[in-house]
Amino acid sequence: MDCEELVSLISGYMDDDIDELMKNMLEEHLRTCEKCTALLHTMEKTVCFSRETNRRRKVPEKLVRKVYYEIRIRYKK
Amino acid sequence: MGTNGELALVEKAKNGDIRAFEDLMKTTSGRIYNLGYRLLRNKEDAADIMQETYMTAYENLPRFKGNSSFSTWLYRIATNFALMKMRKEKGRKVPVARLKESEDSVREIEFPDWSDTPVNHLKNQELKAILDKEINALPPRYRSVFVLHDIEGFSIAKVAEILSISEAAVKTRSHRSRLYLREKLSEHFGSGGKRGLIPA
Numbered sequence: 001m002d003c004e005e006l007v008s009l010i011s012g013y014m015d016d017d018i019d020e021l022m023k024n025m026l027e028e029h030l031r032t033c034e035k036c037t038a039l040l041h042t043m044e045k046t047v048c049f050s051r052e053t054n055r056r057r058k059v060p061e062k063l064v065r066k067v068y069y070e071i072r073i074r075y076k077k
Numbered sequence: 078m079g080t081n082g083e084l085a086l087v088e089k090a091k092n093g094d095i096r097a098f099e100d101l102m103k104t105t106s107g108r109i110y111n112l113g114y115r116l117l118r119n120k121e122d123a124a125d126i127m128q129e130t131y132m133t134a135y136e137n138l139p140r141f142k143g144n145s146s147f148s149t150w151l152y153r154i155a156t157n158f159a160l161m162k163m164r165k166e167k168g169r170k171v172p173v174a175r176l177k178e179s180e181d182s183v184r185e186i187e188f189p190d191w192s193d194t195p196v197n198h199l200k201n202q203e204l205k206a207i208l209d210k211e212i213n214a215l216p217p218r219y220r221s222v223f224v225l226h227d228i229e230g231f232s233i234a235k236v237a238e239i240l241s242i243s244e245a246a247v248k249t250r251s252h253r254s255r256l257y258l259r260e261k262l263s264e265h266f267g268s269g270g271k272r273g274l275i276p277a
Contacts, residue, residue: 007183011252015233034190039183039259041192046259047227050212053205054228059110063124067106067131068099075135076095 001025006036010043083147091138098135105148106131108229109155115224116159118213126162130155145238152231152239156221163217171214176253179260191266204265211261215254222247223254 006029012018013026030037083104089097106127113126133154134141141150215223218240225236226247233251237244 007180011248011255014255015251017233017248038190038192041190042263043255043259045192045194046255046262049204049262050208050223050258051228053208054115056107056111057114059107059127060124063110063127064102064106067102067128070128070132071098071135072095074132 001029003029003033003036006030006033007039010036010040013040014044014047080146084143087138087141087143087147090135091141098138101147102131105151108148109151112152112155112224112229113159115228116156116221117162118209122159122162126155126158129158133158149235149238152225153241156225156239160217160221163220169214170216171211171257173216173219176216176219176257179257180253183256183260191263194266204262207261207265208258211258215257219250219254222250223258226251227255 006026009018009022009026013023018026030040083101086097086101090101109130110123110127113123113130114120117123117126130151134151141147145153212220212223221240222236225231225239226233231239233244233247236247236251240247
């Protein structure tokens with residue numbers, strides 16, 4: 001496997017969505033290629049940072065009550 | 078809540094039991110609100126998405142056939158509303174051609190490995206601002222895939238189901254979004270941008 005092939009498979013590898021043979025070839029390439037190893041690590045860190053900076057927020061209780069109220073007044077028979 | 082519990086509540090709600098619908102809201106509103114917030118990146122739009130989603134869901138309950146789970150159906154409604162809002166947004170959007178360029182250029186460049194940057198770097202508001210700005214600049218159909226897959230954590234198959242697109246399209250958009258955002262963070266962390274070179 002060369003660098004170009006690895007780039008096209010890297011997201012599939014991160015998602016564990018490539019077959020075992022490709023996975024082995026990709027890991028073999030990573031063992032000898034610093035550039036692709038750096039690419040993989042920085043891709044993983046990008047996803048990790050994106051999650052960390054988008055932590056769950058608490059839904060405002062007032063908003064939930066507002067939606068309950070809207071549904072009740074609009075649809076109550 | 079299990080699928081059976083969810084379905085039982087859906088049936089009751091279909092028969093006019095508003096309390097059953099409120100119970101469904103209780104278990105799903107956190108995720109719907111957060112999905113809206115992450116897609117639109119502000120409280121006002123997240124609140125609008127949540128309200129529109131539940132009003133639409135209640136009105137359309139008779140049409141819900143249970144082919145997908147109730148929560149997947151809600152995510153689909155919420156994402157569709159969010160996509161409509163995203164398409165009206167003003168401000169910078171990265172052209173799709175530029176995302177393809179990130180994919181092509183990564184094959185030719187060298188870059189430093191900044192992946193050992195400590196997590197406390199997250200305290201850096203600058204990093205958050207960069208990510209917010211760049212995620213926001215992704216074209217709607219890319220942003221929706223990135224948020225659903227990489228931030229919400231839905232599988233490729235589930236994202237395809239929510240967005241009614243093929244799994245291949247999800248994979249392509251996810252891959253290009255990740256490469257583009259990685260490139261933008263690389264620019265932040267040093268000379269690792271599109272033209273960055275590892276010092277000899």
